[in-house]
Amino acid sequence: MSDDELIWRIAGGSGDGIDSTSQNFAKALMRAxxxxxxxxxxxxxxxxxxxxxxxxxxxxxxxxRGDGYNFLxxxxxxxxxxxxxxxxxxxxxxxxxxxxxxxxxxxxxxVYDEGxxxxxxxxDLNLEERAEENDWHVFPMDLRGLAKEHGRxxxxxxxxxxxxxxxxxxxxxxxxxxxxxxxxxxxxxxxxEILHEAYEIVNEEYEFExxxxxxxGEHETEQALLSGSNAIAYGSIDEGCRFIAxxxxxPWTDVFTILSQNFPDMGGIAExxxxxxxxxxxxxxxxxxxxxxxxxxxxxxxxxxxxxxxxAEMTETPIVLLESMRAGPSTGMPTxxxxxxxxxxxYTSQGDSSRVVFAPATIEECxxxxxxxxxxxxxxxxxxxxxxxxxxxxxxxxxxxxxFDREPNPDLGSTLTEEELKExxxxxxxxxxxxxxEHESGAxxxxxxxxxxxQKGGRYLATGNEHSPVxxxxxxxxxxxxxxxxRIQKLDHIREELDEEHDSNQTYFGDESADFGIITWGxxxxxxxxxxxRLNENGHSVKAVGVSDMMPFPETEMVEFLESVDEAMVVExxxxxxxxxxxxxxxxxxxxxxxSLLKYNGNPFEPAEVVESAEINLNGGEEEPSAQVHIEPAxxx
Amino acid sequence: xxxxxxxxDEREIDREEYTPGVEPQPTWCPGCGDFGxxxxxxxxxxxxxxxxxxTLVCTGIGCSGKLNSYLDTYGFxxxxxxxxxxxxxxxLANDGLEVIAAGGDGDGYGIGGNHFIHTARENHDMTYIVxxxxxxxxxxxxxxxxxxxxxxxxxQPGGTxxxxxxxxxxxxxxxxxxxxxxxxxxxxxxxEIIAEAIEHDGFAHVDFLTQCPTWNKDARQYVxxxxxxxxxxxxxxxxxxxxxxxxxxxxEDVLNEGTVLTGRYYVDDESPSYQQEKKDLGRVPxxxxxxxxxxxxxxxxxxxxxxxxxx
Numbered sequence: 001m002s003d004d005e006l007i008w009r010i011a012g013g014s015g016d017g018i019d020s021t022s023q024n025f026a027k028a029l030m031r032a033x034x035x036x037x038x039x040x041x042x043x044x045x046x047x048x049x050x051x052x053x054x055x056x057x058x059x060x061x062x063x064x065r066g067d068g069y070n071f072l073x074x075x076x077x078x079x080x081x082x083x084x085x086x087x088x089x090x091x092x093x094x095x096x097x098x099x100x101x102x103x104x105x106x107x108x109x110x111v112y113d114e115g116x117x118x119x120x121x122x123x124d125l126n127l128e129e130r131a132e133e134n135d136w137h138v139f140p141m142d143l144r145g146l147a148k149e150h151g152r153x154x155x156x157x158x159x160x161x162x163x164x165x166x167x168x169x170x171x172x173x174x175x176x177x178x179x180x181x182x183x184x185x186x187x188x189x190x191x192x193e194i195l196h197e198a199y200e201i202v203n204e205e206y207e208f209e210x211x212x213x214x215x216x217g218e219h220e221t222e223q224a225l226l227s228g229s230n231a232i233a234y235g236s237i238d239e240g241c242r243f244i245a246x247x248x249x250x251p252w253t254d255v256f257t258i259l260s261q262n263f264p265d266m267g268g269i270a271e272x273x274x275x276x277x278x279x280x281x282x283x284x285x286x287x288x289x290x291x292x293x294x295x296x297x298x299x300x301x302x303x304x305x306x307x308x309x310x311x312a313e314m315t316e317t318p319i320v321l322l323e324s325m326r327a328g329p330s331t332g333m334p335t336x337x338x339x340x341x342x343x344x345x346x347y348t349s350q351g352d353s354s355r356v357v358f359a360p361a362t363i364e365e366c367x368x369x370x371x372x373x374x375x376x377x378x379x380x381x382x383x384x385x386x387x388x389x390x391x392x393x394x395x396x397x398x399x400x401x402x403x404f405d406r407e408p409n410p411d412l413g414s415t416l417t418e419e420e421l422k423e424x425x426x427x428x429x430x431x432x433x434x435x436x437x438e439h440e441s442g443a444x445x446x447x448x449x450x451x452x453x454x455q456k457g458g459r460y461l462a463t464g465n466e467h468s469p470v471x472x473x474x475x476x477x478x479x480x481x482x483x484x485x486x487r488i489q490k491l492d493h494i495r496e497e498l499d500e501e502h503d504s505n506q507t508y509f510g511d512e513s514a515d516f517g518i519i520t521w522g523x524x525x526x527x528x529x530x531x532x533x534r535l536n537e538n539g540h541s542v543k544a545v546g547v548s549d550m551m552p553f554p555e556t557e558m559v560e561f562l563e564s565v566d567e568a569m570v571v572e573x574x575x576x577x578x579x580x581x582x583x584x585x586x587x588x589x590x591x592x593x594x595x596s597l598l599k600y601n602g603n604p605f606e607p608a609e610v611v612e613s614a615e616i617n618l619n620g621g622e623e624e625p626s627a628q629v630h631i632e633p634a635x636x637x
Numbered sequence: 638x639x640x641x642x643x644x645x646d647e648r649e650i651d652r653e654e655y656t657p658g659v660e661p662q663p664t665w666c667p668g669c670g671d672f673g674x675x676x677x678x679x680x681x682x683x684x685x686x687x688x689x690x691x692t693l694v695c696t697g698i699g700c701s702g703k704l705n706s707y708l709d710t711y712g713f714x715x716x717x718x719x720x721x722x723x724x725x726x727x728x729l730a731n732d733g734l735e736v737i738a739a740g741g742d743g744d745g746y747g748i749g750g751n752h753f754i755h756t757a758r759e760n761h762d763m764t765y766i767v768x769x770x771x772x773x774x775x776x777x778x779x780x781x782x783x784x785x786x787x788x789x790x791x792x793q794p795g796g797t798x799x800x801x802x803x804x805x806x807x808x809x810x811x812x813x814x815x816x817x818x819x820x821x822x823x824x825x826x827x828x829e830i831i832a833e834a835i836e837h838d839g840f841a842h843v844d845f846l847t848q849c850p851t852w853n854k855d856a857r858q859y860v861x862x863x864x865x866x867x868x869x870x871x872x873x874x875x876x877x878x879x880x881x882x883x884x885x886x887x888x889e890d891v892l893n894e895g896t897v898l899t900g901r902y903y904v905d906d907e908s909p910s911y912q913q914e915k916k917d918l919g920r921v922p923x924x925x926x927x928x929x930x931x932x933x934x935x936x937x938x939x940x941x942x943x944x945x946x947x948x
Contacts, residue, residue: 031948222948223948224944224947224948225947225948226947230947233940234940234943235940237938237939237940237943238939238940240930240937242926242929243726243729243730243926245726262943264919264920264921265938266938267922267926267929268922268926269729269730269915269920269921269922269926270920271726271729273722273755274751274752274754274755275751277719277722277752278719278721278722278751278752278755279722281715281719281722281723281726282722282723282725282726282729283726284715284723284726285695285713285722285723285724285725285726285727285730286726286727286729286730286926287730288713288723288726288727289693289726289727289728289730289731289734289927290730290731290926290927290930291730291731291926291927291930292930293726293730307716307719308716308719310716311715311716311719315713401941401944401948404939404940404941404944405941406939406941407939408937408938408939410929410930410935410937411930412930415930417640417931418640418641418642427658427659428658429657429658429659429709430658431657431658431659431709452640452641452731452927453641453690453691453693453711453727453731453734454641454643454644454690454691454693454711454731454733454734454927455640455641455642455643455690456642456643456646456690457690458690458711459689459690459709459710459711460711460712461705461706461711461712461713461714462712462713462714463705463712463713463714464698464714464715464716465714468659470659471712472657472659472660472706473703473706473714
């Protein structure tokens with residue numbers, strides 16, 4: 001935890017413009033030279049219901065949400081239902097203020113809209129008393145009134161930003177610029193008036209006693225503010241993907257939307273279809289005909305994709321699928337993150353699975369691993385899946401613009417041209433040996449190059465049945481064993497390529513000589529990375545690895561890591577320790593070395609929770625963690 | 638220069654080109670109506686000038702799914718009910734291809750019913766042949782979506798209480814722009830209808846009555862059949878949605894009473910196909926997407942050029 005950091009939380013109801021206001025404010029902080037990281041908390045509801053966005057800003061790099069926060073802008077929920085006794089939802093209007101108090105740090109600031117939140121409700125919160133105890137600085141302001149006076153009520157967000165800027169002693173320049181970019185005419189005028197008015201009222205009428213100020217920093221190069229969904233979409237664009245098919249589902253919809261908006265201007269095709277079975281089947285069909293294609297969904301929709309996924313494996317059709325996890329089972333908690341779909345994504349669809357699964361942890365990894373997924377899929381003719389979650393999908397952080405300055409790669413991988421087809425093996429009747437035995441194709445990595453419909457001399461049959469070299473249905477035992485082994489063995493060759501030709505997708509943190517290790521995967525990596533720093537600052541010796549290669553499993557790296565520690569804690573957002581299970585399955589040992597830290601309450605890990613649980617383990621594992629997490633003992637304990 | 642030179646290849650085509658050397662003889666039961674579909678395709682394809690390598694046939698699962706094995710074109714034997722989404726995406730990626738989808742009545746009107754409705758609605762430029770034998774054949778004779786009410790089978794021992802699907806009416810309501818019914822026992826009409834369906838620029842749906850001599854012995858062999866265009870008893874305008882709807886309804890009503898009506902039911906040559914519609918809107922590239930990957934001069938857009946909105 002940096003002392004010099006701002007964690008600003010803007011809270012209101014769904015539909016109150018929390019998301020767009022926070023986006024702009026995060027961008028303003030980034031432009032001012034700070035590193036930013038956002039975290040979005042929202043209900044599955046169009047209007048109303050408590051929602052907040054948190055922006056962590058610091059002069060140093062930030063890779064996770066922080067522990068709690070230090071500035072609350074509570075706008076009130078303008079779409080709140082009437083409070084009724086017995087109703088489980090209680091008083092919604094006050095929630096943006098009341099629900100957020102427990103996590104506010106000592107010395108923190110509270111600004112709330114007294115134009116929307118009633119005095120009696122505030123009185124019920126014992127706010128004064130609690131402020132006294134915690135050294136909070138409370139600023140009630142009639143943001144709604146101010147907005148109404150100069151424009152419209154909905155502009156109270158702007159008033160809130162003006163108050164924030166004044167209290168944090170921030171320059172308005174970047175905020176004004178961003179407003180000018182986003183709007184014009186009377187709307188811009190009113191908003192600017194409200195911004196300045198709020199800023200001045202605070203400076204003139206309020207006395208400051210708080211210490212919190214916006215940190216100052218500087219970027220060496222120009223920065224861009226992006227989410228994991230942006231990065232996945234951009235990775236696919238740069239890899240020449242120009243076909244996407246999908247069906248809306250939170251949180252996967254983000255990538256689907258970005259590409260649907262961009263593809264038509266890039267000669268690409270985006271199809272919104274009747275269901276997810278069709279979506280993945282379309283990706284298969286488009287790829288079969290020679291496009292770089294993708295589809296995706298979240299857990300429930302991905303369940304429907306099991307069929308086409310298996311078909312892609314059997315027909316060796318390259319596709320990239322996305323799975324943006326949210327809390328399950330079934331509809332679960334649609335807008336809350338979880339890492340509970342790992343086992344499902346690894347094994348869904350009948351028969352032995354042969355697929356590649358990457359779990360990126362950061363915005364940069366989302367981009368890189370999406371590109372890698374396309375490369376592997378098209379080279380090895382295998383489905384490649386990016387598994388990520390609601391957290392990574394929607395959290396924004398700054399990345400240097402130059403990171404994206406790369407060459408596109410539209411290469412179709414192991415696909416033949418008509419010229420090359422002339423040299424390839426055919427049977428007597430002219431059918432191309434699409435699924436050739438290795439001695440015919442000359443390929444040593446299990447891949448038999450493919451043709452595309454419409455090419456001269458490439459005729460073959462693709463089928464979900466077991467098939468002969470030309471694709472005809474075959475139940476011959478020798479052919480079966482040959483084809484099956486060839487398909488499965490591609491994973492070994494992919495592992496080899498990943499180990500030998502690419503930088504590792506695993507990220508290592510901490511003290512290399514440490515005896516205590518933390519293992520995590522996907523988006524939980526950020527919180528773990530920060531926790532490792534703190535643990536080492538606290539005098540412990542700890543290291544960590546964030547794993548992205550789920551399949552094929554990075555056996556060498558994981559054995560090395562686990563051999564080097566006495567004890568390891570596996571951190572993941574699910575209730576049944578799925579990744580720990582995968583490690584044991586893949587390595588066949590280390591069960592007695594690994595404990596688990598699990599969280600499945602709908603909120604991602606905060607670094608402090610990882611620190612606390614690691615310290616409990618380091619102290620013998622007797623205590624209970626204070627947070628809503630669960631420590632699962634090692635096998636045999 | 639095209640990377641797909643089989644497309645648009647103008648030459649004489651011998652129908653024997655469509656017979657695969659690997660598996661020239663089908664495994665369908667003697668007397669099976671599926672032979673009729675195969676034969677009509679082998680006749681219609683050369684007639685309309687489509688070569689084996691510019692044709693992609695996507696099938697589902699069942700006896701009908703074996704069509705691919707006996708028709709030597711590019712083929713994709715997909716999974717049960719899913720031939721349509723695979724087929725229409727292939728057409729979107731490379732619209733030079735002649736795309737034909739085929740499957741049984743369970744495949745198309747049952748498990749794949751949702752895809753059928755939506756592919757028809759979108760009016761993709763392709764042909765969809767449904768082998769309708771009013772039964773699940775390959776799994777040994779269970780009641781299917783088109784089986785008549787009261788049909789008894791091992792899975793419906795008391796006789797089904799369901800009225801059968803109305804394939805033609807469903808197709809019309811969904812938005813198909815060429816709708817016909819033919820029968821394996823009527824090879825000349827079948828060939829003509831298949832040829833028209835292939836030539837049609839939009840979603841052409843052919844409900845093909847294919848008798849199952851093994852599992853549906855009780856059913857008529859769809860003889861005698863009546864061609865509604867040739868018979869004097871029927872007079873309706875195939876371009877009139879209302880008249881077509883009425884004729885379809887009657888055809889579906891009388892099938893299980895022993896009157897087999899066949900022919901063209903609805904033809905709409907005016908509505909643009911989905912591909913055309915999307916091209917006109919600038920949502921699908923003018924040149925086939927698949928060609929672009931082979932074009933060494935193609936300039937590929939970069940995400941780097943989209944970053945301004947994020948800075």
